[in-house]
Structures are given as C-alpha cells and as structure tokens.
Amino acid sequence: MEQHGIRYERTKVHWTEALPIGNGTFGVMAYLERQHLCLAMNHYDVYYSGHPEYSRTAQRQTAHFHAPGGSTKQEYVQRAEKALQKESVLEAYQKVLYPPKEGQRVHVAQGTALPAVGNLQIRFAPQTQEWEPEMQLSVEQAEVSYRLGHGTQAVSAVVKILQGTDTLLCQVEQTQKGLAQQIVLEVPQGRQMRDMHPKLLQQEGSEFSVSQSFGWEEAPEDEPFRFCASVHLLHAVGKAEQQDRRIVINLEQAEEKFAVLVSVATELESAACETCAEEKGRRDAQQLQALLEGEHDMIANMAN
Secondary structure, eight states: OOOOOOEEEEEEGGGGGGGGHHHHHEEEEEEEOOOEEEEEEEEEEHHHOOOSSGGGHHHOOOTTTTTTGOOOOHHHHHHHHHTTTTOHHHHHHHHSSSOOOTTOOOOOOOOOOOTTTTEEEEEGGGGGGSSEEEEEETTTTEEEEEEEEEEEEEEEEEEOOOSSSSSEEEEEEEEEESSSEEEEEOOOOOTTOOOOOOOOOOOEEEEEEEEEEEEEOOOOTTEEEEEEEEEEEEEEEEEEEETTTTEEEEEEEEEEEEEEEEEEEEETTTTHHHHHHHHHHHHHHHHHHHHHHHHHHHHHHHHH
C-alpha cells in the first residue's frame, strides 16, 4: 500500500512544482509543458564537473574543494552566523553557499536550477491539449506516473531511474497509436554556458546518440566538458533531426506500449564516452526487453 507520495489531479504541473526521482547519481524533475511530459535531467558528474563552482580551475584554486561547496562545515557555520545577523533568511542562505566577491552585492536565486544533461520531452498529439492531466510521485516505488485522458482515450507514462545505473526509463502506454508523436532532447541554454556543441550521431531506427560538450564563461581556460546521452526505443522506431540545440525524434512506428531509455556516460568514465553510453543503453534495453518478455510469458502461462 502506498504511504508516501504526491498527487496532482486535473491541474498543470509547472517547473516549480516538479516531482523529483533519482538514484544518487542520475535524477530527473518531472513536470508539464503544454500537457507534454518534461523530464529535466541531471547527472552528478555532468553538473559538478561542468559547473564553474566545481570546474577544473576551482579544483586547482580552492583549498577545500572536496568539501561540499568548496568549504568546510565550520566555515559554513561561521558564514551563516555572520550573515543571519543582518540579512534575511533567503539572502543569508545565498550568501553562505555562494559568498559574493568583495564589493559585489549578493545575488539572490529565485528557485532556478540547471538540467545539465538536458530536458527530455514526450510530446503528444494536438487533440490531447484539452485532456485532463494527472501526475503522481510514489516514494515507495521511486517512480513518477503521468496520465492524460479524455473519455476512453488516454496516454500514460511511468518514469523511473534504474537503480545502480546511469539510465532513465520511461514506459509509455497509449490507447491508440499516434497519440505519442515525438521525443525531444533539448540541451540547456544560457546560464553563462559556452562552447555548447550537441551532435547527433545516429539519425534513425531505435538507437540515437547525442554527443555534447559545454564550458563556462567564468572558466574560459578550461576545456569543454564532454558527455554523451544515448536514447534507445523499445517497440518503437523513429527518425531524428537536429534543430540547433534540440534533437527531435519523430515516432514513425510506436506500439500501444513502448519504452524510452536514456543512458549517460561522461569523459570521467571513458574517453570514448559516446561508445560507453551506447553500450550502457543497449545493455539496459536488452535487460528490459528480456524482463518484459518474461512477464508476457508468465501471464500466458497463468492464462493456460
């Protein structure tokens, strides 16, 4: 029985209300954008190796780099006590985590975040725009479920981060073919990011690889950080095209039940991160396929 969770009914779930899941290394925030399911993806190595606060330059220059945020616990406590004497809680929070340079005014963040791996969208047919959405986070199952329905028609998705892996799994079910139409991977924009070079390596079929790199304006001397996201489809076939910083996979054949897997590998894991991500995705896709076939066999045996 479910004991802990969050459920949204007949309401749009914006970024500020996103539902989080993850396994400690790879995580997503699930929300809606014009009824499309959006999954803002972050990977520990991508975020912390690319972020200017944790860049290669910061590692060389910061004495306590390997402490959280580049500071020791005692340094945090001292800064917090000093900041709270004359700042609001929000300003103190920001000043403690990101102390401004001398002569600069503290910048107060307003709940923003950076999906460093990218934003994965499952886009549905135009007629679904008026359908009623439901979204739920199950803590016990460590999954987010989404349903968009009207009468007997519906499309639903269950999102998980596979434990012990760098892979996201999204299982989609539609009452008729064609309700799910596109899978879109958008790489982050702005946020003082530089040298962003997403490159689509495979353009059709059921396997797609996107090689990415980025650096930060605050660390111009650092080489761009490289990683790869590999997208695998089960029971679906598509054709991809690159539109600037967006990869669009048009679903040409998608069964009533199909799955999307996204696997991530970085240059810290392998210099050939593209090959590594493809192998991860292929391995997890094969394991999932075997599991699904096993479930079908079990159901068939029970029926007989």
